[in-house]
Amino acid sequence: MKSLLLIEDEQSFADILLRRLSHYGYKCIHGISNEQGLALAEQHSPTHLILDLKVGNQNSLIILPQLRAKLPKSRIILLTGYASIATAVEAIKAGADDYLSKPVDTKTLLTMLDGDNKENPENKNNETNIMSPSRLEWEHIQQVLKSNLGNISVTARQLGMHRRTLQRKLLKKPTSA
Numbered sequence: 001m002k003s004l005l006l007i008e009d010e011q012s013f014a015d016i017l018l019r020r021l022s023h024y025g026y027k028c029i030h031g032i033s034n035e036q037g038l039a040l041a042e043q044h045s046p047t048h049l050i051l052d053l054k055v056g057n058q059n060s061l062i063i064l065p066q067l068r069a070k071l072p073k074s075r076i077i078l079l080t081g082y083a084s085i086a087t088a089v090e091a092i093k094a095g096a097d098d099y100l101s102k103p104v105d106t107k108t109l110l111t112m113l114d115g116d117n118k119e120n121p122e123n124k125n126n127e128t129n130i131m132s133p134s135r136l137e138w139e140h141i142q143q144v145l146k147s148n149l150g151n152i153s154v155t156a157r158q159l160g161m162h163r164r165t166l167q168r169k170l171l172k173k174p175t176s177a
Contacts, residue, residue: 003027004113005046007037008079009055013102017050020106026113032056034063041067046074048113051096053080053087061087061094068095077112079104085139086146135174141166 004026008014011032018028029044031037034055041049049067051060060078067076076098078091083101091099098112141159148154156166 001025001027002048003029003044003046004048004050005029005031005037005040005044006050007031007034007055007060008050008052009033010052017109021109021113024106024110034058034060038063038066041070045071049074049076050109050113051076051078053078053082053091061090064091064094064096075113075115077109079109084142084146086143090146134172138169138172138174141169145170 002025004021006014006018006021006028008017008030009032014030014032018030022028026048029040029046031040032055037051037055037060040046049071051064051067053060064076064078067074076096078096078099079102080087080099081102083099088099097115100109100112141155144158145152145155148158152166152170153163156163159166161169
């Protein structure tokens with residue numbers, strides 16, 4: 001049987017997700033903190049894990065290497081409302097198998113849990129899969145900002161823009177993919 005550990009601090013979201021995944025045959029357990037998640041992972045050895053990037057005031061990226069070491073064959077997916085290319089790359093390097101941004105539909109999540117993350121041929125040329133220029137710019141800014149450890153002034157200089165302009169662009173996260 002497929003078992004799943006969800007590490008998510010938002011109870012209403014967790015309840016909905018757990019109910020949906022149980023419906024599809026997953027035996028689900030739920031942790032609300034990194035510490036509880038690590039303990040449950042050790043106790044139950046789940047075949048699948050879903051981690052929220054921000055659990056309370058903690059970043060779940062810090063426990064990914066430990067989870068990967070304890071559960072090398074488990075499928076680990078990082079789910080977040082704060083998606084950026086920089087954090088996606090960091091998550092994959094830390095041991096996640098996939099990275100999804102909220103909100104996520106059940107079909108996509110099940111596809112990722114099954115390990116079938118290959119693009120559907122029907123969607124290959126779908127215009128909605130192409131990033132808008134503003135989204136692409138925002139993602140690039142996020143990468144440069146991350147490489148500068150969050151230093152706005154240094155990032156602005158590297159990007160050749162005024163610091164205030166950079167701050168305005170960071171506040172305007174594009175909604176389209």
